[in-house]
């Protein structure tokens with residue numbers, strides 16, 4: 281499987297529409313790949329909280345249209361990153377879109393863990409409640425978004441649902457880059473799965489982005505890692521390595537579930 285992670289720069293001197301068209305052109309350039317991935321909230325920037333309401337769009341809005349066409353023009357599976365989605369009957373959501381090579385929507389995932397504690401995304405957006413996997417020829421993707429990376433139980437749920445390739449669009453800040461790399465490797469090792477984590481470059485809302493998109497194999501080896509700037513990270517890997525790793529080192533079979541609550545000793 282050939283995958284291209286488009287680590288696009290999100291800077292305030294570029295309009296959302298110009299970036300949308302630029303992202304679509306970058307997707308088209310990846311014709312020949314099997315899977316193309318864009319980052320989280322790349323239209324606005326993940327920390328541009330004031331833009332969320334202004335730039336929110338319905339699920340089938342302008343980003344959907346442009347990305348569906350780009351996927352079919354390139355003939356690739358496209359994880360188009362996430363958009364600020366305006367649900368006509370509810371709050372905003374941080375929603376990822378996955379398109380098939382014919383430009384059909386294969387899946388939408390509303391980010392479950394919202395970042396910001398008592399401000400930002402955590403108060404401006406609603407929380408998704410559903411895990412999402414996507415069946416591709418020869419493998420299954422499990423999708424999660426940025427801050428979700430800190431919550432291992434979500435990824436174990438995806439692995440239990442058959443995910444072999446964990447795809448994580450993000451807008452991760454430079455300040456916590458060490459966590460990004462460590463957590464991407466941890467999620468790969470503990471689930472014996474590939475991790476494809478695609479971040480943004482540039483600086484928006486005063487927050488320099490980490491970039492450093494990363495692809496990790498089921499043994500925890502880093503197959504490819506981007507630098508800090510805008511870059512397309514391309515990698516080839518064999519999803520069958522998930523099954524061989526799980527067969528040869530069957531740690532997932534040693535899970536002990538349903539433990540009794542802790543016994544407190546005073």
Ligand SMILES: NC(=O)CCC(=O)C(=O)O
Pocket residue numbers: 320326394395425426427428430450451452453456459
């Ligand atoms: N957009 C995000 O979810 C940011 C997450 C983050 O900065 C962190 O977990 O650290």
